[in-house]
Amino acid sequence: MSPAQLSVLVKHQEHCNIDSFPLRFGFSLKEDTxxxxxxxxxxxxDSKYKGRKVYEGTLIHPESDNYFPGTFVVAENNHRNVLVTAWRNDIDTEYYLSKVMQSLRESGVLTTGDLxxxxxRxxxxxxxxHADLVLALSQNKSASQVRLIEQRAExxxxxxxARIEELEQQNQHLEMQVSTLKQQSELKDLLHEVRLTQATTSNGASSQDGKGSFWKGVSIALAIGVVAVGGIVAYQFMNEPVPSSNTTMLSEPPAGAITPDSALRFVDTHATVCGKVVQITDFAKGNYLNFDRMFPQTEFSVVIWKSDANHVAQDESLYTTYxxxxxxxxxxxxxxNGRAQIIVKNPHQLAVY
Structure with missing residues (x-):
């Protein structure tokens, strides 16, 4: 069976044709095609932009009929599928490369000919x-040109x-909303069972017996709820994290420490923030330790990038120690995004009290 096909418009003055095609596929079209x-x-x-779709596939060059396999991002514009960008390798690496290419070209230090x-290569x-691109572009440039290239790239x-982190926070919020809706749905199911009990007893017994059975049903439902909650509490108690022997311990917060809800007033300063870690969440680039309140109400978080994981702990699961x-x-x-944070790169930045 032949593969499905999709007709896409490549606009010759936009990013895909000016940046992506020249570097990644070795050609550039002269007109909208x-x-x-x-x-x-x-x-x-596309997790980074709404209204875009990502396809794995092969582009057929409209003139040479050569085949170019890769990943292609398509957006609908005026009922037409417009090719936004394309790449061949790891998505995160290519995403950064795309943005740096676009920024350097718009600033005039990179041309389609360069790409x-x-x-x-x-x-x-x-x-x-993007680091390879900056290095290649910086060759045979003056010091001032190199500085401009590095500044634009950075x-x-x-x-x-920041864009990726914002979207990951939004995804985290959505996941929490889904969890809340699931809990609400389970509660509705439980109440529905109680109402069914009431209806059944009303049809098959006297009014007095029906009331008794109804309240019996309520009692059973409440008992189930209490047992479930008790089980969760007991499980959490038995699995309460215990600080490892390598964890720095304090008898009390140090003098001069600030609270999570006041941390935003100390942006761009070196400070010690003390509070309770009520939530630890994973995201694509690392972990958040949310203090005092769960996301999105929290006013302060610790951020631990995956790239720093080995500096902070041998195993990321140790983060649950906190x-x-x-x-x-x-x-x-x-x-x-209006919240204070401290990025942790060293385990000695954290202490339990």
Whole structure:
């Protein structure tokens, strides 16, 4: 069976044709062109932008009929499928590379000609990251030009990283909402069972017996609820995390420590924040330790990037050592989306009291 096909429009003055195609596929189209994608997978939702779909497939060059396998991001625009970007390698690496390429081109320090010249190195896996691109572009440039390239690239990386973190926080919020809705649904099911008990007894017995059976049903439902809650509490008690022998212990918060709800006033300063870790969540790039309140109500979080995991602990599961513990964290206070945070890169930044 032949693969499904999708007709896509490549706009010759936009990112895909000016940046992605030259570097990753070695060509650039001279005008807006309809191309054919041979699809190897069903569409996936682009986690970074709404309204975009991601396909694994092969692009057929409209003139040479050459085949270019890769990953393709498509957006619907005026009832037409427009190709936004395309890549060949790891999605996160390529995403940063795309943003840096676009920023450098818009600032005038990178041209489509440069990217076409870099294509053989990309194809041979010699130029696959934004750092590789900056290094290649910096060759034979003046010191001021190199500084401009590095500044533009760094700004693009920071912006992209912030965008990814924001979306991961949104996904975390949505997951919590789904969990809450599931609990509400289970409660509705329980109440429905009680009502069925009432209806059954009303139809098959006297009014007095029906009332008795109804309240019996309520009692059973409540008993089940109490047992369930009790079981959860008992389980949590038995599995209460215990600080490891390597954990720094304090008898009390140090003098001068600040509270999580006041941390936002200390942005850009070195401080110690003390409070209770009530929630630990994973996201694609690492872990959040939320203090005093669960997301999204929390006003302060500890951030531990996966790239720093080996510096903080041998095993990321050790982060649960801090769950439901009173913890002090020391470091540079920064802010993200209106919340204060400290990025932890060293286990000595954390202490339990």
């Amino acid at each position: 309809e191309c054919v994608l041979l699809l190897e997978s069903k569409a996936k939702t 076409l010249a870099f294509h053989p 990309y194809k041979n896996n010699e130029l696959t990251t 700004a693009a990386v920071v912006e992209t990283k 769950s439901n513990q009173n913890v002090c964290v020391t470091g540079e206070v920064s802010s993200y």
